[in-house]
Amino acid sequence: MNRLASKFRWFVMAIFFVFFTFGVHIFGLKVPSKFALPIFSCPINYETSYGGSCFTLCHLKKWVSATTTADIVFFIVFTFITILILGRLLCGYICPVGFIQDVLDKFRQFLKFDQIKFSEKRYKILNIMKWATIIIFFAGGIFWEFSFCSICPILAISPPLAGIKIVFSLSIVFAILFIVLSFFKRRFWCNICPIGYMIGVFHKLSFTSLKKDCQACTECGACYEACPMGIKIILTEREKDDVTTNDCLMCMECINKCPEKDALSLAYFEKKIYKASRKNFFENQDINE
Amino acid sequence: MNNKCSKGDNMIDDKLERKKEIFKSSVINNSNKMLRRIDALSGKPESIEPFIDVLKRTFVDLRDVKRPRKFKETFGVFCVMVPEEMIYAANAIPVKLCSGIFSGAQVGEDFTPRDACPLVKASIGVTSMDAIPIYKNCSKFIVPTSCDCKKKMAYDISKFKPVIPIHVPSSRYDDTFVNNFVKDLYKFKNTLEYITRNQINYNSLKESFRMIARAQIETYKLIEMQKRIPAVIKGSHVITVMNAYAYEHVNGWTDDLCILNKELEDKVKYNEFVARENSPRILFAGSPVVFPNLKIPVLIEESGGILAADETCLGTRRLYDPVAITDDSLSGLMRALAVRYLMPCTCPTFVQNKQRLFRIKQMVDDHKIDGIIYHVLRGCQVYDFEYNLVEDEMKKYDIPVLRVETDYNEEDIEQLRIRLEAFIEMIKYKEI
Numbered sequence: 001m002n003r004l005a006s007k008f009r010w011f012v013m014a015i016f017f018v019f020f021t022f023g024v025h026i027f028g029l030k031v032p033s034k035f036a037l038p039i040f041s042c043p044i045n046y047e048t049s050y051g052g053s054c055f056t057l058c059h060l061k062k063w064v065s066a067t068t069t070a071d072i073v074f075f076i077v078f079t080f081i082t083i084l085i086l087g088r089l090l091c092g093y094i095c096p097v098g099f100i101q102d103v104l105d106k107f108r109q110f111l112k113f114d115q116i117k118f119s120e121k122r123y124k125i126l127n128i129m130k131w132a133t134i135i136i137f138f139a140g141g142i143f144w145e146f147s148f149c150s151i152c153p154i155l156a157i158s159p160p161l162a163g164i165k166i167v168f169s170l171s172i173v174f175a176i177l178f179i180v181l182s183f184f185k186r187r188f189w190c191n192i193c194p195i196g197y198m199i200g201v202f203h204k205l206s207f208t209s210l211k212k213d214c215q216a217c218t219e220c221g222a223c224y225e226a227c228p229m230g231i232k233i234i235l236t237e238r239e240k241d242d243v244t245t246n247d248c249l250m251c252m253e254c255i256n257k258c259p260e261k262d263a264l265s266l267a268y269f270e271k272k273i274y275k276a277s278r279k280n281f282f283e284n285q286d287i288n289e
Numbered sequence: 290m291n292n293k294c295s296k297g298d299n300m301i302d303d304k305l306e307r308k309k310e311i312f313k314s315s316v317i318n319n320s321n322k323m324l325r326r327i328d329a330l331s332g333k334p335e336s337i338e339p340f341i342d343v344l345k346r347t348f349v350d351l352r353d354v355k356r357p358r359k360f361k362e363t364f365g366v367f368c369v370m371v372p373e374e375m376i377y378a379a380n381a382i383p384v385k386l387c388s389g390i391f392s393g394a395q396v397g398e399d400f401t402p403r404d405a406c407p408l409v410k411a412s413i414g415v416t417s418m419d420a421i422p423i424y425k426n427c428s429k430f431i432v433p434t435s436c437d438c439k440k441k442m443a444y445d446i447s448k449f450k451p452v453i454p455i456h457v458p459s460s461r462y463d464d465t466f467v468n469n470f471v472k473d474l475y476k477f478k479n480t481l482e483y484i485t486r487n488q489i490n491y492n493s494l495k496e497s498f499r500m501i502a503r504a505q506i507e508t509y510k511l512i513e514m515q516k517r518i519p520a521v522i523k524g525s526h527v528i529t530v531m532n533a534y535a536y537e538h539v540n541g542w543t544d545d546l547c548i549l550n551k552e553l554e555d556k557v558k559y560n561e562f563v564a565r566e567n568s569p570r571i572l573f574a575g576s577p578v579v580f581p582n583l584k585i586p587v588l589i590e591e592s593g594g595i596l597a598a599d600e601t602c603l604g605t606r607r608l609y610d611p612v613a614i615t616d617d618s619l620s621g622l623m624r625a626l627a628v629r630y631l632m633p634c635t636c637p638t639f640v641q642n643k644q645r646l647f648r649i650k651q652m653v654d655d656h657k658i659d660g661i662i663y664h665v666l667r668g669c670q671v672y673d674f675e676y677n678l679v680e681d682e683m684k685k686y687d688i689p690v691l692r693v694e695t696d697y698n699e700e701d702i703e704q705l706r707i708r709l710e711a712f713i714e715m716i717k718y719k720e721i
């Protein structure tokens with residue numbers, strides 16, 4: 001049962017990846033683009049087909065002047081509701097960029113390359129990079145009429161995957177950087193993703209949360225090692241029940257690697273739906289022949 | 290001139306030989322006595338015999354560890370911070386040599402200050418006698434720099450055997466400590482490869498991970514058995530099992546434990562218990578107990594208590610924390626090893642050790658503990674320091690704690706018996 005839980009994430013991610021990347025080929029242009037989720041997904045045809053709301057979010061000024069008030073209100077309400085219901089489950093389960101990065105990471109492990117281990121110092125540098133992208137992403141669209149798309153690495157990755165030719169731009173350079181870095185560091189992009197951070201800001205309101213039983217924890221450090229975002233509070237927290245942070249992707253890697261019974265768990269509406277256990281730990285370990 | 294000299298040498302040799310013989314016979318006597326007491330405890334499961342045989346083979350028959358084909362060398366290992374996986378990966382067997390031999394401690398007094406802990410005294414003493422094959426046949430000793438006594442022992446014992454020290458950081462609040470420990474493990478890996486002439490690579494390391502993980506899964510089953518009320522197995526027998534782990538190849542040990550676990554499961558099915566439902570359940574915490582110095586665990590159970598859990602480093606704790614592989618490459622495995630042997634260790638040598646209190650609280654909850662016996666080996670200061678912390682914390686939960694300070698000498702056994710009996714009786718009457 002629990003073994004299925006970690007497979008389940010890959011299954012969901014793969015489905016959404018196919019939907020967002022090849023959706024036009026399969027479903028045509030039927031899906032209305034009004035229901036845009038706050039994720040990084042390139043709209044294949046800017047007018048009609050389905051994409052994430054990244055395009056809207058990085059061209060806020062242009063978009064506001066070209067859209068009716070009703071549409072603006074609908075967009076804000078819809079975005080807010082998805083953030084409430086899913087929180088950063090959007091990042092861990094739905095975002096196609098997340099899937100690409102996870103595949104790259106698995107590919108590296110398959111080739112037996114060593115990963116670049118990020119310690120606290122390097123995460124601090126990533127934090128600065130994150131604020132830089134946030135400023136370019138949001139302020140660029142509002143104040144400077146600068147399109148994030150012209151440097152966005154995803155623009156040079158997902159449309160070509162769907163079979164669309166792209167012209168050479170700066171984003172290809174960033175795309176190569178993106179592939180190399182996420183090959184050596186798990187979920188590199190998520191560490192500096194502006195939309196993900198925007199969702200994370202609302203984590204206290206969101207229904208999903210990560211819980212910790214502080215007494216059961218032995219501080220074995222497995223969760224911190226497993227976390228692609230380098231969240232140390234899941235290891236060091238000893239008083240509070242809730243260990244959700246802005247950065248948490250809800251990828252459940254920490255729960256998979258936690259050997260203590262119920263020490264870490266994923267909660268939805270305060271109800272624990274996926275808990276850590278010894279049995280689950282050894283099943284996820286892939287050490288049995 | 291020449292003649293005289295050789296005559297003198299012969300005399301010294303004879304004296305040494307006689308000393309060795311006396312030492313050997315006292316070790317055998319001591320071990321036999323303890324084995325008989327373990328044997329006499331009621332409720333002994335049948336499949337514990339292989340473990341008792343291991344102890345018998347090592348300390349009574351004075352034979353070396355059984356070596357499966359391919360495993361040629363043995364390394365002597367101290368403390369719980371040495372990554373055994375790496376030694377198995379180098380096709381060698383780690384034997385855990387923290388000693389509990391009283392006569393060894395007496396010999397060791399020549400080399401150590403009076404207040405050193407008996408475990409270190411005994412380890413140095415037994416090594417210096419060069420009489421017990423499990424010590425004699427080790428190619429090298431691996432000593433982590435954990436507590437002060439072990440640090441100094443690393444040097445003292447190197448007079449008799451070559452020693453590889455492993456630097457264990459005394460603090461771990463920062464990532465840099467783990468990173469440095471990883472670097473130290475790489476150095477250790479090179480040393481091992483140089484000595485054994487075997488490459489430690491991804492495959493061999495993963496294979497040894499599997500071996501240890503199997504042992505850990507079985508150990509965890511045994512711990513789950515200990516959580517049952519009424520008890521299915523006595524704690525002294527569990528400690529015997531864990532002590533046998535020190536002198537055997539992990540695969541053989543795991544197979545034996547598999548059989549023991551099955552027997553215990555059957556016992557649960559047929560309602561064969563070793564104690565009544567209301568027998569006081571005791572948590573044994575503090576300094577390590579090593580065979581043949583099992584006097585306190587055995588005394589507890591001879592006095593009517595049930596040793597429901599032990600928190601000492603050579604008990605079930607040795608195999609409690611599993612290695613979490615978060616990255617499936619050689620460097621990932623090395624890092625996982627470093628994290629596993631450094632982070633969850635509740636040894637009080639570490640500066641910040643609050644996790645030990647939480648661990649004890651969790652054990653009290655899981656095993657339904659009624660009282661704690663806090664064992665302090667005379668001279669084991671780090672454990673003594675933490676006694677107050679444990680007592681203060683347990684006061685909040687109304688769990689009595691008894692501090693027992695002793696060493697390997699058997700003279701105080703009757704005094705200890707009176708104290709332990711009184712403590713256990715107090716718990717009994719408290720419940721009524």
